[in-house]
Amino acid sequence: MILLLASHNPHKKKEILKVLPGQFQIKDLNDIGFFEEIKETGKTLEENALIKVRYLHDRLKLNCIAEDSGLEIECLDGAPGVYSARYAGEPKNDLQNIQLVLDNMNGKLNRKAQFRTVIAVRFGDKEYLFEGTVKGEIALSPRGEHGFGYDPIFIPESFNQTFAELGDEIKAKISHRSKAVLKLLDFLEKQT
Numbered sequence: 001m002i003l004l005l006a007s008h009n010p011h012k013k014k015e016i017l018k019v020l021p022g023q024f025q026i027k028d029l030n031d032i033g034f035f036e037e038i039k040e041t042g043k044t045l046e047e048n049a050l051i052k053v054r055y056l057h058d059r060l061k062l063n064c065i066a067e068d069s070g071l072e073i074e075c076l077d078g079a080p081g082v083y084s085a086r087y088a089g090e091p092k093n094d095l096q097n098i099q100l101v102l103d104n105m106n107g108k109l110n111r112k113a114q115f116r117t118v119i120a121v122r123f124g125d126k127e128y129l130f131e132g133t134v135k136g137e138i139a140l141s142p143r144g145e146h147g148f149g150y151d152p153i154f155i156p157e158s159f160n161q162t163f164a165e166l167g168d169e170i171k172a173k174i175s176h177r178s179k180a181v182l183k184l185l186d187f188l189e190k191q192t
Helices: 010-019 045-060 081-086 096-106 168-174 174-192
Strands: 001-003 026-027 064-073 112-123 126-138 154-156
Touching: 001 010, 010 026, 010 168, 010 174, 045 064, 045 081, 045 112, 045 126, 045 154, 064 081, 064 174, 112 174, 154 168, 168 174
Parallel strands: 001 026, 001 064
Antiparallel strands: 064 112, 112 126, 126 154
């Protein structure tokens, strides 16, 4: 089965492929030469994921999946949340986003956070949502060389290292995205 992923982000495609078995192929928007901007105007992760699958389904008439992820920090009232990718403004910049989070948390003792992913699926006229979360805390400073986004400052529960220090293999087993993809996989296996 071929699934179209509503993303240009090669990191997201790579993480999803690590979880899905070989009978599922993922093509992203780069693979099909689709470079139109899909405006993510939703106020929640769920809304943004649905906006993307609806847009692609209407334009291309293909079954597709989309995901939206966010870092939700307790002492920042859930921020950056749905605005995680552009927290420090346009254009997207991981280092500036990380610095703004650390600046906004300066002096805060509560460092609890979670990463949350919502995957939307559009098959024909039906839509489905799958969610994955991983709880943890925010490090005092960036650490590690792996991953992307906020990985250098997110320490998952039961670990002392950030996602960027733990590396791709461990992250693929415990991440918010992999948990959502496993729920998606269970759904897909029932469809075939």
